[in-house]
Amino acid sequence: MTAAKSAYPVPIDDLIPQARQLVAELGELPSRNRLMSELRVGAKKANAVLGVLGEPAPEPDPVRLHLVAEVEPGDYGSGSAQGTHEGTPSPDPEPTGPEPVSSAAPERSSADAEGEPVAPEQVSKIVSPEPPIVGKPVPRWPVLLLALPAFVAIWSGWVGLGGLTGFGIVHPLPGIGTRFEINTAITLPIGVETYAAYALRVWLSGHVPHRARRFARASALGSLALGALGQIAYHLMTAAGMTAAPWWITTLVACLPVAVLGMGAALTHLLHTDPTEVNP
Known part of the structure; x- marks a missing residue:
């Protein structure tokens, strides 16, 4: 095949129509290696063909452009062959080479031009959201005013119930501070009511793990x-x-300090073990 090429070299004029047909199929100028492979020529002729294809083609008249548009790409080979045998070049296929390239470029540019304003609009919506309307915070001092009479009533009730169930004066430091005395009945209002308020705060905060919030809700309602x-x-x-x-009331009241200790320890453990499972 190498001997045949050197003995009967193909003229460049015969290669131009085939190269233009390849440009029409690819939609762009092929590389030198692609021309060497498709046209079966050497590097020198491939460079010469690329030089001819890179030159701007003359603008055809509207009649010729209309006629060329209706011709199928497969007919270019036969037309070029006839023009070669008759000795006259066929100018009709020439403007069809770069036409797909020039027609495709405006379509891409128009599509890009239409798509450009969309991105800044979306970014502006994300980067500069409207600030939320924040009202004035509700004052907290009315809660203290409401809690004062409730504290007096609850304290006296728990201390009185503790006296009826066996709670009373004890010496917590025997042999060290014999004069130091404490009434164990105060452990009931401090333990039960303080835990109820703490669990209620954890439940309503909304910034704690799911399991801790669920446990705080159940234990707060139970304590209240x-x-x-x-x-x-x-x-x-x-x-x-x-x-x-009665004995059953005494039994329940005696278990309250232990129950409050267990619920407080469990709630604290849940608050510090699931920091990622936060439900707002």
């Missing part, structure tokens, strides 16, 4: 209900003139 039952039991026994509570 238990505190209400304790107050009811104390006032009923006091109105009835009882000096000692």
Whole structure:
């Protein structure tokens, strides 16, 4: 095949129509290696063909452009062959070479021009959102005013119930501070009501792990209900003139400090073990 090429070299004029047909199929100028492979020529002729293809083609008249547009790409080979045999070049296929390239470029540029304003608009919406409307914070001092009478009533009720269930004066430091005395009945309002307020705060904050929030909700409602039952039991026994509570009430009241300690430890553990599972 090498001998045939050197013995019968193909003229460049015969290669131009085939190269233009390749440009029409690819939609762009092929590389030198692609021309060497498709046209079966050497590097020198491939460079010469590329030089001819790179030159701007003369603008055809509207009649010729219309006629060329209706011709199928496969017909270019036969037309070029006839023009070669007759000895006259065929100018019709020439403007069809770079036409797909020139027509494709405006389409891409128009599509890019239409798509350009979309990106800044989306970025502006994300970067500069409207600031939320923030109202004035609600004052907290009315809560203290409401809590003061409730504290007095709850404190007296729990201390009175503790006296009816066996809570009383003890010496927590025997042999060290014999004069130091404490009434263990105060552990009931401090433990139960303080935990109820703490668990209620954790539940309503909304910035804690899911399991901790669920446990805080259940334990807060349970502590508030238990505190209400304790107050009811104390006032009923006091109105009835009882000096000692029944055994089942004494049992429940005696278990309250232990229950409060367990719930407080469990809630603290849940708050510090699941920091990623936060439900706003």
